[in-house]
Amino acid sequence: MDLAAATILGKLIGAGLAMIGAIGAGAGIGIVTSGAVQAMGRNPDAAGNIQTNMILGIAFAEAVAIYCLVVALLILFVF
Template structure:
């Protein structure tokens, strides 16, 4: 059973990191395009970009939490 827990732990964090990784790329790409088109709003765009990145990375942190719970036996 321990082998299955290790596989479940790896899958939990691995799959939970795919979405936020893609999301952060899309957010940063959009921010750079917006700054390129209108450099005067750089400060505001960067602020919103970091807020968006924080919300997106929260999903990966939840996946990390679930993987720790699987690894330490909280979730069977």
């Protein structure tokens, strides 16, 4: 295998491995949403407030997945 092919192979494998971190974010977003939906079911009057905080929580959880995504994109398109 020549160097160019090995580089491409390494890039693709690396990008794939980088996205493993999205597992945690996916689980986190699921937990956040499940909690928010349960809270809304118990107290529908507070739905607006809960929704705001839910989106905030999702944004924090998602940030980790986005770091992984940015790393994967950097590996694929920059290096």
